[in-house]
Amino acid sequence: MAKQENLDPTTSMFAQFKEKTGPIVLANTFIVPKDKSESFLARWKMHAEFMKAQPGFVSLQMHQGTAGSQLFMNVAIWESTEDLAKALGNPQFQAMSVGVPDDIVSYAHIFEKIAVEGLCEA
Known part of the structure; x- marks a missing residue:
């Protein structure tokens, strides 16, 4: 199974699912x-x-780092944290995840859109 790390050391994925x-x-x-x-x-x-x-x-898109990078980034949009948590906790998904090699490291984090005056809307 892939190694799971926190992108933000002050906010775990578990804490994010409580929101x-x-x-x-x-x-x-x-x-x-x-x-x-x-x-x-x-x-x-x-x-x-x-x-x-x-x-x-809602949607997803995979990205790959340039210049020979070893990084890949999946960006997925979900209607809610609850929907994502249910999908990740699904026994079928859990069974599929067991076979991911443990030398792959995953840094997952949940974000919300925010408004920045004059540039973007929430």
Whole structure:
């Protein structure tokens, strides 16, 4: 199973799931050894197809770092933290996650849109 780390050391993913809010953006950055990129993306596709069928799912997009980077970042939009938590806790998803190699590191964090005057709306 992939190693889970906190992107923000002051706010765990568990703490974020206690915050009942939405819509939310899940940004999940992965460090993937270069020789495992292809197998990682194949497994991610399987996970993404499962997530797309879950209640509250809105959209997702995978990104890859440039210049030979080992980073991949999935950005997914969900209607609420509750919907995301239910999907991640689904026994079928949990079973799929067991096979992810433990040399892949995941940094997941939940975000909300905010307003910045003159630039963007919440």
